[in-house]
Amino acid sequence: MTKKKQKKRHKFFLNPYSDCGFTKCPKCDAKTKIRKYPLVIHVEPKQIFLLNKKCKYCVNCDLIIAKKQEIESFLALALPQLSKNDYLVMGTVERKDWVLGNKGSLPPSEIIERMYVFKDVWDFEVIPAGWYPAED
């Protein structure tokens, strides 16, 4: 049996700023749209969660922006004993697979099989407005 190549889709940014909603794309400055994406979250050691979540999306960059805090509060409810850094947002699934997964009719291995991993994960730093490096 040959191993199938992992399907890839979208780029991803986990937004750590609770006060920054990224109504504009941090990369290209275009207005972002609000879209729901079924995110696949891997939790150590071997759990898979599906979270259909409202995210910001930049059409130009194919970039999904999700709030870290919102993902962590979801995980805190699902897994009260989870220590904060033991998870990874890996990718997305098709809506139909999210529905199946939610009903419990897809085992984790099957979810991983159907998942689209992110093409790339980006990180951005926000420089507070009005702050500029001092000139010599």
Ligand SMILES: [Zn+2]
């Ligand atoms: Zn963009």
